[in-house]
Amino acid sequence: MPQASSFVSFRPWLLPWAVPLIAGGMADVFLLPFPLERLAFPVNLIVLVVLLVGTILAYGYGKSSRWWRRWTAATTSGSLIAAFGICTLGLAFFPELRLQHSWSFNALLLTLLCQLLAVILNYRGAFRLRFYANHIGLWLLLASLSLGEADHYQLRAAAKVGDQISEAYNQWGELQPLGYEVRVTDFTVDYHENGSPQQYTCALRINDSPHLLQVNHPVAISWKEDLYVVDCGPLDRHQYYCVLEAKVQPWQSVTLVGLLLTVVGALLLFIGKQKGGPHVA
Numbered sequence: 001m002p003q004a005s006s007f008v009s010f011r012p013w014l015l016p017w018a019v020p021l022i023a024g025g026m027a028d029v030f031l032l033p034f035p036l037e038r039l040a041f042p043v044n045l046i047v048l049v050v051l052l053v054g055t056i057l058a059y060g061y062g063k064s065s066r067w068w069r070r071w072t073a074a075t076t077s078g079s080l081i082a083a084f085g086i087c088t089l090g091l092a093f094f095p096e097l098r099l100q101h102s103w104s105f106n107a108l109l110l111t112l113l114c115q116l117l118a119v120i121l122n123y124r125g126a127f128r129l130r131f132y133a134n135h136i137g138l139w140l141l142l143a144s145l146s147l148g149e150a151d152h153y154q155l156r157a158a159a160k161v162g163d164q165i166s167e168a169y170n171q172w173g174e175l176q177p178l179g180y181e182v183r184v185t186d187f188t189v190d191y192h193e194n195g196s197p198q199q200y201t202c203a204l205r206i207n208d209s210p211h212l213l214q215v216n217h218p219v220a221i222s223w224k225e226d227l228y229v230v231d232c233g234p235l236d237r238h239q240y241y242c243v244l245e246a247k248v249q250p251w252q253s254v255t256l257v258g259l260l261l262t263v264v265g266a267l268l269l270f271i272g273k274q275k276g277g278p279h280v281a
Contacts, residue, residue: 033101039150041250047147051110055117063122071115072122080112100149109146113139130268137261140254148251155246159184160235168246178246180207180221187242189232202229202242213244224250 039047062068070076087108090099099105116139123131155168155176164183167175186203202213206227211219218226231243 033098034103034106036101036106036150039147041151044147044150047110048143051114051117055114055121059118059121068118068122072118076115077119080108080115083108084112106146109142113142113146116142127268127272130265130272133261133268134265137258137263137265140258140261144251144254144258148254151248151250153248155248156230156243158241158243160239160241161185161187165244168244182206182227182244184242185210187232187240189240197232200229200232200242202244218247221246224248224252 058068087099087105090097116135120132120135120139123135125131153170155170155178157165157168159165159182161184164181165178166181167177170176183205184202185205186201188201189197190199190201192198200215204211204213204219204227206219206221213219213227213229215229218228221227225246225248228245228247229242230245232240233243235241
């Protein structure tokens with residue numbers, strides 16, 4: 001009898017990553033939406049440490065097993081990345097589905113983080129520098145954009161010239177202290193020919209230090225926080241108010257490191273193809 005093709009004999013329920021995804025799908029049916037805010041610091045850091053330690057232990061005790069070989073196979077990586085890509089398209093084109101609050105999507109992210117870490121530990125091939133740059137960069141990007149998302153938040157406040165604010169509203173409509181004082185000293189609006197606003201320019205004093213704020217040109221408050229002007233509106237014929245938004249993103253440095261590593265990996269790949277030799281890092 002001829003042997004069945006690999007496609008026909010492929011049984012997805014036997015793949016090691018199927019279990020958390022099936023569990024996540026069942027949780028979506030029977031439980032409330034995934035509480036993303038519960039993963040805020042230090043919970044997200046604890047989760048990452050548990051993933052790291054657990055994967056290292058699994059590598060130490062099971063690296064020669066059939067299960068580990070299947071877990072670190074290229075087909076497993078490709079399947080997980082493809083599934084994540086499809087979910088990312090869903091996030092972009094169907095935001096009303098709120099996939100980031102589904103158990104199955106977060107189970108997929110955690111599974112992908114574990115699998116990438118296992119692949120990094122398991123790799124013994126050529127082009128190591130290029131491989132590690134690409135995979136560690138991707139791992140850091142996924143970790144910061146998934147688990148790190150719980151630490152990101154925005155605060156908004158409306159102010160007119162002369163106002164001084166030290167509090168702003170969070171996404172739940174609650175007042176929250178900014179940790180600094182902002183006073184609006186001037187505000188101007190440039191218009192298009194059709195009369196619609198073209199540019200907002202807001203002069204501020206932040207803790208008595210002067211700053212100029214424009215749309216898409218934020219002021220850096222600290223290493224993790226930036227202040228934006230996002231909207232304006234008329235109070236009367238001669239005066240406008242502006243809407244200030246403080247974005248707090250503690251994981252943006254991790255995201256930047258991950259992005260830089262993936263760029264380095266891509267450059268090494270390009271250099272290797274240009275040289276055409278097998279001994280490029």
